[in-house]
Each structure stands twice: as C-alpha cells, then as structure tokens.
Amino acid sequence: MKIKIPKINILKVINSTNGFRLVCLYFCLLSIIGNAQTGPNLLNNLYYGFEAGDKGWNTIQTSSWTFDGKNPSTGSYSLKFGSQPDTVNDNDVNYTISKVRTAVKNGKSFIVGSSYEGTIVALRYDGKLIWENKLSGFMNHDLWCEDITGDGIDEIFAANANGVLYCLNNDGTIKWQFKQNDAPMYAVCVVSKNDIPYIVCGGYDKNIYYLNADGTLKQTLTSSSYSVNTTFGETTAPTRVHISNFLRKVKKADGTDMLAVLGTNNSMQVTGNMYLFDVLGTSVITPSVKLNSGRPVGEMKVVSINGSSKILLGNSAHINDSGFLEFDPLNDGTPQRYYDISSISNKVGGFGYRVAQPEIIPNGAGYQYFVLFGNHIILLSPGQKIDNAEILECSYSFNDMWKDPLTGNIILASSQSGGSDIHIIDPSKPDWKANYTSITSPGKIQKILDNTSALNSKMASFVKPSWERNPIEINLLYENTIGLNTALYNTPIFVPQPSTFHAQDGDNWGRSSLTNLKYRDKRDGRRTYDWTEEQALSFIYPNIAETGIAYWGGHGNDPYMYSKQTSQKVIDETNSISGRKTVLIYPELEDSSADFQFVMNNLIYPLATYGKNKNLKLFIRSKNIFWQSSAYLPMWSRLLSGEFANVFVPAMEETTDKSMDLSLASRMGVWASGAVDSWGSRAVPDNASYDRMRQFSDQNLDNHFLRQLVYAAASGAQYYDNFTKPELFAKLLANGALFVPLRSEIVSFSPVHLSMFKPDEHFHEEGSENKWLTNFDQSFEDANPFVFSRMNGSWPGAPLTDWDFSKFAAGMKERRLNFLPNYPNGMVLITPPQNGPKADLIAPRGLMKNNLHPLYKNILKEYYTDGRYYYSSDGVIKYNADTYYETVKSEIEAGAAKIPITVTGDVAWVVAQTSPKHLRLTLIDNGYINPNARVAHVKFNTVNPVKIQDILDGKQFFKTGSSVNIDIPCGLFRFIDVELTNEL
Numbered sequence: 001m002k003i004k005i006p007k008i009n010i011l012k013v014i015n016s017t018n019g020f021r022l023v024c025l026y027f028c029l030l031s032i033i034g035n036a037q038t039g040p041n042l043l044n045n046l047y048y049g050f051e052a053g054d055k056g057w058n059t060i061q062t063s064s065w066t067f068d069g070k071n072p073s074t075g076s077y078s079l080k081f082g083s084q085p086d087t088v089n090d091n092d093v094n095y096t097i098s099k100v101r102t103a104v105k106n107g108k109s110f111i112v113g114s115s116y117e118g119t120i121v122a123l124r125y126d127g128k129l130i131w132e133n134k135l136s137g138f139m140n141h142d143l144w145c146e147d148i149t150g151d152g153i154d155e156i157f158a159a160n161a162n163g164v165l166y167c168l169n170n171d172g173t174i175k176w177q178f179k180q181n182d183a184p185m186y187a188v189c190v191v192s193k194n195d196i197p198y199i200v201c202g203g204y205d206k207n208i209y210y211l212n213a214d215g216t217l218k219q220t221l222t223s224s225s226y227s228v229n230t231t232f233g234e235t236t237a238p239t240r241v242h243i244s245n246f247l248r249k250v251k252k253a254d255g256t257d258m259l260a261v262l263g264t265n266n267s268m269q270v271t272g273n274m275y276l277f278d279v280l281g282t283s284v285i286t287p288s289v290k291l292n293s294g295r296p297v298g299e300m301k302v303v304s305i306n307g308s309s310k311i312l313l314g315n316s317a318h319i320n321d322s323g324f325l326e327f328d329p330l331n332d333g334t335p336q337r338y339y340d341i342s343s344i345s346n347k348v349g350g351f352g353y354r355v356a357q358p359e360i361i362p363n364g365a366g367y368q369y370f371v372l373f374g375n376h377i378i379l380l381s382p383g384q385k386i387d388n389a390e391i392l393e394c395s396y397s398f399n400d401m402w403k404d405p406l407t408g409n410i411i412l413a414s415s416q417s418g419g420s421d422i423h424i425i426d427p428s429k430p431d432w433k434a435n436y437t438s439i440t441s442p443g444k445i446q447k448i449l450d451n452t453s454a455l456n457s458k459m460a461s462f463v464k465p466s467w468e469r470n471p472i473e474i475n476l477l478y479e480n481t482i483g484l485n486t487a488l489y490n491t492p493i494f495v496p497q498p499s500t501f502h503a504q505d506g507d508n509w510g511r512s513s514l515t516n517l518k519y520r521d522k523r524d525g526r527r528t529y530d531w532t533e534e535q536a537l538s539f540i541y542p543n544i545a546e547t548g549i550a551y552w553g554g555h556g557n558d559p560y561m562y563s564k565q566t567s568q569k570v571i572d573e574t575n576s577i578s579g580r581k582t583v584l585i586y587p588e589l590e591d592s593s594a595d596f597q598f599v600m601n602n603l604i605y606p607l608a609t610y611g612k613n614k615n616l617k618l619f620i621r622s623k624n625i626f627w628q629s630s631a632y633l634p635m636w637s638r639l640l641s642g643e644f645a646n647v648f649v650p651a652m653e654e655t656t657d658k659s660m661d662l663s664l665a666s667r668m669g670v671w672a673s674g675a676v677d678s679w680g681s682r683a684v685p686d687n688a689s690y691d692r693m694r695q696f697s698d699q700n701l702d703n704h705f706l707r708q709l710v711y712a713a714a715s716g717a718q719y720y721d722n723f724t725k726p727e728l729f730a731k732l733l734a735n736g737a738l739f740v741p742l743r744s745e746i747v748s749f750s751p752v753h754l755s756m757f758k759p760d761e762h763f764h765e766e767g768s769e770n771k772w773l774t775n776f777d778q779s780f781e782d783a784n785p786f787v788f789s790r791m792n793g794s795w796p797g798a799p800l801t802d803w804d805f806s807k808f809a810a811g812m813k814e815r816r817l818n819f820l821p822n823y824p825n826g827m828v829l830i831t832p833p834q835n836g837p838k839a840d841l842i843a844p845r846g847l848m849k850n851n852l853h854p855l856y857k858n859i860l861k862e863y864y865t866d867g868r869y870y871y872s873s874d875g876v877i878k879y880n881a882d883t884y885y886e887t888v889k890s891e892i893e894a895g896a897a898k899i900p901i902t903v904t905g906d907v908a909w910v911v912a913q914t915s916p917k918h919l920r921l922t923l924i925d926n927g928y929i930n931p932n933a934r935v936a937h938v939k940f941n942t943v944n945p946v947k948i949q950d951i952l953d954g955k956q957f958f959k960t961g962s963s964v965n966i967d968i969p970c971g972l973f974r975f976i977d978v979e980l981t982n983e984l
Helices: 017-035 432-437 444-459 517-521 533-543 564-575 594-611 634-641 660-673 703-714 727-734 761-768 778-783 881-898
Strands: 065-068 078-081 088-092 097-105 108-115 120-123 129-133 140-146 155-160 164-168 174-179 185-193 196-203 207-211 217-222 243-251 257-264 273-278 297-305 308-318 323-327 337-340 353-363 366-373 376-380 390-393 401-403 410-412 421-425 502-504 528-531 548-552 581-587 616-622 648-652 752-756 861-865 901-904 907-915 918-925 934-940 945-950 963-968 973-980
Touching (some): 097 140, 097 421, 164 185, 164 196, 196 243, 243 308, 323 353, 548 564, 594 634, 861 881, 918 934
Parallel strands (some): 140 185, 616 648
Antiparallel strands (some): 065 078, 097 108, 155 164, 155 185, 164 174, 401 410, 945 973
C-alpha cells in the first residue's frame, strides 16, 4: 500500500544544477521515509516548506504529481503528490488483531489494535508497526482512545481480563493503571463534565468507576443501586444487579455529555437494559429501557444522524436470531427500530454465530447503514426494507470493525480464522465494494492455506509405516458426502445422522403416566411433538445405512423425544443386520437434581441394558464440567462402574464453557479407568464462543476444528459428532497417517492422576453457571481457594490462580478456548478413585493400571479432590487448594521423568507406542483461533532415540543431548516417528 502524502509545497526550482539536485534529494528522502518502519514521529504532518515553482518542473512520475493553484508557499503554483490509498487495503501485521480503534496525534489518526494475546499495537495506515506493549499477557475486552490531558494527543485505554484498566501514553508506555479486584474489566469510555474528562470503566464486579485523568478513583456507581435486571429459573446468581456490557458517551442536544450504560446479567437469554446517566450522576435520567434486540448485544455504537445522537446496537446470536437496533437516547418516546437480519439469512450466510456491527456511512447527501455481519456487509438506506438491502460478500469474517471519525475509513480487524491482517476500506471511493469482495488475507491465513496445500500433496504419496498396526475403527456421525474411499483400512466409518424438527407425541405412548411431573411435562421448543410411533419409525428406518444410524434420542430440555419402546424398536431394526450400530445422541444432560435420577432409572439405564449386546451407543454430549463433576454423582455410578462400558460414549459440546482442558482430562480419565471403551469429540461453529456476548464465531476456515480433531484422535477418541466436517481429518484417518491409539498404547499420561470424590456443591454450581454473569464475589474468592476455579460466567478470558489445576497441571494461563492444552508433564487424568475406601474395587471396569500401558503398572500416584479441597484417600483429612497444590505440582513434575517423552511450548502433544522400538509423537499448533508457527521443545526422559523423522514430509530432526526442538508449521501439526535404540 502506498503512503498517503498530503499536499506538499515545493521550493522554487531554479534552472540550475543545485536546484535540480535539491529536488532529487527531496524525492529520495520521501522514498526512504515512505518505506521505512519508523516511530511515532511519522505521524506528524509531512510538510517540507518548499516553494512553489513554475510548471516547467518535470518528472517521470507524471501519474503521481500535479500542479495546482492552492496553498503555494510563494508564487502561483504548488506541486501536489497525487497517490492515494487503495480503496481496500490488506495488510499483514504479524498479530491476530481482535479489537481495533483509531487514535489521534497532532491532528492525524493512526490505528490501535489489541491482539488475541492482549498486546496493544499502534499501526500506521499501511500496517507498519509503530510500537507494541504486551501489557498483562491477557486479553483486552474493550479499547477506547481519547485525549484526557488537553495536549491534542489521545491516550489509549484497555479494559483487561485481569481486572486492570490500563492507560497508555501515545508512545505505548503505561501512564497509569487502575484495579479494584480480580473481576475482568469489560467496558471503558471517556466522558466530560464542565470540560473535565473522566474515564468510566466497569466489569464483572457489577460496578462502574469514574476515574480522574491521573487514574485515581473519583466515584463508584454500584449496579445494585439502580438495576432492574432480575434473574429467573434455577440459579444462584443475585438479582437486581448487572454488569456493564457497554459504556459509551452520548452527546446531548446542548453538546454536553451523558453516559449510556448497557447493563445485563445473562449472556444468552437477556438482551439487557439501557440506563442513561448525567456525568457523575447517581440516578438514571429516565427510566431504564429494555432493549428489543432479540438476543444479547455484541456491539454498541453512538452515531450522529442529522446532528442528533443515536445508538446502534447489533446482537450476538445465531443467524436465526440476528439483527440490529437503532435506539434514540434523547427521546424516550421514540420507538426502537429493529432490523431483522435473520429474515435475509439466505443472503448473508448459513448456520453460525455472529455479531452484527452497525455503523453509518455517507450516501450522497444522506447516509446509509453499514453493517458488518460475518463475511458480509449489509448496506441499508433509512426507511428501506432489509429484504432490499445491498449485500456484499468476501471470503473472510473479521474480529472487529471501527470507523475512523477523522477519515471516515472503515478499519477491519483480523480475519476470524486466525489471520494476522487488518483491512482499511475507504467508502468514499467508487470501487470500494468490488474491492471488498476480493479481499485477501495475507500473513497467517495465507500460510495456513499454503501449508495445508503442501500437506495434501504429501498425503498423496503417503504409505503407512510397516511397523504400525492397521488403524482401528473410527466413527464419524455423518454421511460421506465427499465420496472418500475408505477401503484401504475400512476406516473411518460414516454413520448417517438424519435431522428432523419433529418428535413423538407423548399422548401416543402414555407419557402422561410418567410419575415424575417435571419430565412428564418437559418439551423442547425446537421440536414439534406430532409424530405417532409409526411416523417416527417411518422416518428413521429408511435412514438406517449399512453402518447404522445416529440421531438425537433426546436432549437435556427433554430426554423423551421418543418413547423408550420406540427407541428399542430402532435398536432391534438396526441390529438385525450385523455390523450396524445405533447411536443415540443425548446433548446437554445437565440436570443433577433428584428429578433426573428418575430419567436415569426410567429411560437411560433401561436403554443401556436393552442395547448392551445389540451394538447400541449412548453418546452423552454434555456441557460444562459434567465429566469431572456431574458424572461423579450417585445417579451416574453405574456408568462409572463399567457395567455399560461398551454402550456409553463420553462426549462434550463445549460452547460457552471455559474448561476444555479439564473435560479432556476427565473424558480420557473415565476411558482410561475402563468405565467406557471409547470417548468422543465434537466440532461446531460456536466452539469459539467463549464469550456469548461477543460471538465472533464465523470462522471461514475449518483449520481450528481440524487441529482439535487431530488432537482428539491422537488421544484415542473414536466417535465424532461434527457439524463442521474438515475433509482433511477424514483423509488422514483413511490413509493411516493419523495414528489413533488404544488406551494401552498411550505413553504420555502423567503417572499422577487426580481422582474425584462426590463434587463439592459450590464447585458443581460454579462450573454450570456459564450464562449468568453476576456471581463474582471477591471476598468469597479470597476466602475459598478451589482446585478448579473461575469457571462461571464472570470470568471470560480471566487469568487462572496459581493453585488452579488448569495452570499447574495443564499448563494453561487463562479461561479461554483451551481445546489444545499443553500438559507439559504429561496428561494428568481425572479419574474415578482407584484406592482407598471410596474406590469401587469390585466394579466391572477393574483397576486402571491394568488398562494402561505396562510402564504405568508400578508408577501411578493418586491424589483426591472434590473440586474444592484435596483429601486423604479415606476422605477424612482435607487440604486447602492454595497450599497443597505445591505437593501435587511437585509430584507431577517429578513423575514426568518416568515417562518416555515430555514436551513444552505452545503445542498440544501425545505419544503412543506403535511397535516395540517406535513411538508416534503427535505435535499440534495449539493456538485454537490464534494459530502460528510453533517450536516444540521435546525432552527424552527414559528412551534414547536413534532417528526422529516426520512421517509425512520426511524431515529428520537431530537431538542435542536429551532434547530436540521441532518446528510446527502455522496452523498444522507434525506426525513424528521416534525410533528407539532399545525396546520400550
């Protein structure tokens, strides 16, 4: 991209050698400046005081230079450099930019971004880095740029997930910081009263803070003093309090400021209320207004329309509920105007979750709405029906959007698939629309595309190593729509999963006779209960393929979508031909009350008993902390015993929860214990929705899903219920490149495992309260350290405590998208108790040490917890998590020396034995939606390799001493064969 040079006055050019040399020197300097990566001084005006000369001056760059009569230094003419930015510019900035704003210095704007990791960067308009500040290393939830010192230079404010509001100077240094507690800071802006600026910030502690320009506290406004946001249903969250989803400055008709507070208490089911305050006011100006946005708000912009302030709000929602809203803060009698994007869903993308980001741009003498929605831009004139809106489409969705108030340019943050790009749109140019549709994504996205293409090429000639056994059966619960040839190893097996919006009418099977009233009357609003048994079977039977069938047997909202008798008939029909399996999927079985005990005894266990020898699989697709909490309640004891090991398949849908590293350790722990024979995984667009109020979950590449699934398969998962279906994953399975181990082949488990007692009540509640946002209580946090903590809705992106298992065992730093954890000392399994009076020593599953690789026979070390405390094996003595964790941590670190290999770095990894002298080391870039080229630091503990080689590209690595560094391409993985000197 060319630098935009303002109009420049040229010294009179004298017809002399010296005059010509001076002009040449000037253009050389311009070239040097234009191409150099320099500091903030480049933001100053580039005027050079040359006098205007005559039109006799000449240049070979005739397209770039023109004469005009404006602003000559002396004489009649000035020389104007005519290069302008392209209509849409694509720039690689080396960071995945999650949030973007613009700031001002000396009347010129520059770009401010926050990276996925929380690094604040200042960028020129050509994408060149001016400065960076890594701050805390945790994400920033909001940015604001405004001058608070009166020097014409904006300060930069970052609301950080560690609870700090940072104020940065224009050179990137920290001016001051403010923190009241550990709750993530979520919103920030600047308002003024009597020409005195105040910084306003708020977060998950349910308060708003007015700060003076020096960062000292001026005033606190507690939401409990004015909130009308109430709770509903079964929750422990407090009522009539809220967090600040957004804080924004609004100009009144007289030009003074007021503060708009968008308060909410739930991230999925509450739209929120608008509260308007005078600056430093303690009561609302007018009664709060509930927003008619349909779903929670993910964007809030204050714009000026015909000189009057309006608030534009875009929701954060599934496409079926998407829309944006215009709200008049100056006239409470003006109705809210909602634009229903879902009504044009066929024009703006398919299934998925997006944030609608509305703005206004000039349109002739008027204006039009400019709405960024995933990879689409919706252009809509006032009064125009949204059905008639102009729709632009490009190849990528973006993490954020900002309109530069000085230039009118639209700045797009990085593409959601993990890009390192920013894009500048100049909507005043006639061809900006065409250029938007052809946007490219330089940097990391292009690297991923290139790396994936290279991998596909290598796959074409791949031959499975002779020393490896043939692949085991892997089940993909969807149809083979890509026509993949699976004949080589008869894997993967595609099991079709037909979908329907119907369910069986309870009146046709005697549902009214159920003795539990709660589940007698429960229904799922997404289903129409109008089928007889005959109609249900007439839908299911024709969809049974030669591999079997998979479908929803029920849901947490209603487990009885079909009667038990109907499901038994399907099991029989499917099993009537050998090799066919019935997979009944049960999502979100979250109820842990006595009511659900009835469901277990009346439906789940009877089905498991009936189908135990009929190739039935009950795919339990739960949420939150189910497999390290709910599964250890008495109602699930028969599952944990191993009585139905060949029936139950532990799986998860990790959409909202913040504990993926724990659910992996828990599902694998249940599997390793022998309670089940297999476990499962899932890929769906809202996997990336760690914050439901900011669902930038419209990734246009499936790369993060690919790596998630490769990791699950390398860890032994055999069932996959994928909405997003990466083709490369199935190909890797089909040709044997991706080695899926048995539990007895994995040698990267830590010898230390953590066994679960009946879960502590508060731990259980906290891990399930992801939608409610108001549970933060600093005094409780200080007095009650937990083994597993910060899992409710109050902690998006928050730092982990030092004593949290996720930090010291899994190697994580925060509660955010930990699908690919490092576990630097080996996977620390979360398991049923193996020893002591709380262990079930007569369970059919037997002892875990007999299910694992022989090397674990005599080296396992067990610790015990209820999620809150650690315990002695008999449960009599308990130990506080914030002190006893040191003992567990030391044992885990010591245990690492007893397994063959350990790996550190920003990678996920698994080691499995493939033959007596060969190990398969799988290494994966663990930046889920922030991929990058990585280096894995591999240490050999109990083995001595003679050869270390990637089985796909043939690259060989050479150790130094007892370790080796292995590079991993951006967005990919390596399958490393480690050949040993001696048999393991």
